[in-house]
Amino acid sequence: MFGKGSLSLLEEYGGDSSDEEVPGPRVSVKRTYDSDSSYPSKRRLPVPSQFSNKNENDYVDDPLLHEGRVRSFAHERGNWPSYICIPFEAHMGLQNFLLAIKKIVPEYIELKQCNDFHISLTKTVILRYIWITPFVQSVQEYIKCFNKFMIVFGNAKVYCNEEKTRTFIGIEIKSGYDSLLKIVENLNHSLSEYKLPPFYEDPSFHMSIAWCLGDRQSELNDCLPEINSILETLKEIHNDDNWYIFVEYLLGKIGNKQFQFHLR
Template identity: 90%
Template structure:
């Protein structure tokens, strides 16, 4: 999907397993839902060793505590060193950068909406995204809190794309994206509004990221964006850049 420098370190970040492979990180037009939406389960790859605790005994996972899922590694040992034990931090299973909110799109709108997005997007050139530090985010409903890696370079290109996507959304009276957005890729989440607690953990999380950056070269920390990916129900649409 991407060229050289596809953020390979974070592609290896994961936990659960199933029968399907997960794509690498992508720039996403987020997802819209129709009444027939269905989503396949996805597989995530092992977490980087820097986040694991090699000095402690192996963790015995109980699938009953994780909705029947079996972890490929005992990730709770790693987060206990950083995040308070009473916060159950889960790994994200789908790396992306959101460019729209999640909206409800009627079935009869899908084709014209996709065509509208294609018209707006086709004039944009390919560009590069560089990732910076970790940051804490919370959704509008305050039901989930996220740890994400914010965008260090490529913000202006993403903002211009969002402005055009907002035009397509307005044609169907759908809500625009956030004003002054903080573009990021979420890597972990937990239930509830835990911004205060997770913000207290950020210095140590960013210290780990800095260690990773010192160990691995810059090619692991950027993405060359060649197209956007939109998800509507169980369908995906590619919007290629120039």
Template identity: 60%
Template sequence: MSNALALLNNYGGDSSDEEVPGPKVSTKRTFKEDEDCNYSKKRLPVPQQFLQSKSLEHQDDPSLHAGRVRSFAHERGNWATFVHIPYEAQCGVVELFSHIEETVPKHLELKIADDFHISLTKTVILKYHWISAFVKSLQENLKHFRKFFILFDSVKVYCNEERTRTFLGIQIRSGRDTLVKMVETLDICLKEYDLPTFYKDPSFHMSIAWCVGDVEKELQNYLPQINDKLEQLMEIHSQDNWYIYVDYLLCKTGNKYFQFVLS
């Protein structure tokens, strides 16, 4: 790829209402007659339900997204953004989740992760008009990083800052030095926009399962069984299941993905 920055995907989502005209789209009037009309125009009354709807604010409904609670309120023009390393699910990881599902009590309602990845930033709020400059800053600062490998290690329990969700994640046992340097670089980009930086002394991991609420202590009880199973699966399945060859990073902002290819 000649350009390290590539727009991968664009699909419908909460932020899609901020579209701007394309380069060939004119927002000027098409017909000159619009300017020359001298007859009086009567405005039709606005239906009452539309007048009422203007005063309504967006209400977050956790039931629409598996009970998850937003870390920040939805607001027009705000794009949830984070940088991460993607991982394409392999048989070994899927089988590990199946074992976890059988081991952990049903009342916890454990769910498989929506997508597998290793986060390199927190999820931050990016204003729509910042996106282009922010992505260019990422491109410029990440261009010197080289491709590398990440090897998986054992499973650990994590909880988010708000203590509203608990996760089971696979820790890493190689590649940490490079990840730390990447985080330091990304923190510089975030500080340019007064955005929160990543965790100090981060525990890099790939979340594979989650549930609503703070059940960290309860899940800790099942780690020995889960890690015993992980060791068995590492013997059964090829090593391709247990590492990531990192040749690019992704930045997800709203409903868009930007790719940064490593050298």
């Protein structure tokens, strides 16, 4: 998110020097000695250039491997990118909305659909492997007293990450804000035990649905009135779709592992 230093594959070690013959086939037992040493010389195969300056912790991030996205933090072996969220399963109304807004934004903006839909409750933080089990237990302890609740989606809004490397179109939360805020406060306590950063001080809870590279807030904000008009129309047409979430559990994504934290 790693190879080891290469060792020489061939090394000739010497013994006593002798020109005497031994029984059986004639075999030379001569060894080459350094002129200024009583030890045999060591002849090593050259180390391939791709390994000669390689460190096992070296890692080069290539944005081309993940659609131009840039890491917010350096990769380090043993570190697990982690966050806690509320997941959402896409329905036909949301898919139609995504298709519509791609036709509205300027052609030079390459808008991409988000890989998974969720409402973030923490920033993406780094957990050491040995922290995973106690951190999961801590989160469960902090949120076990919360009851299940409802979230309703409102209008579309434009967001940009802190590094200004990506801009998002999201759907903000219309109701359920107070419950989310109380959960975040408790999650912040759990994060503080590991000296990890808390969530944003004045959070704008939302679900990101599409993104593009760079800071495109100005261009996308110009499109917002038309985007929200389409969203309202789709909500009326697809009124059977769930434009809300009945929150029964939180989802923790820690590296390639997932944990569910159930509410009561």
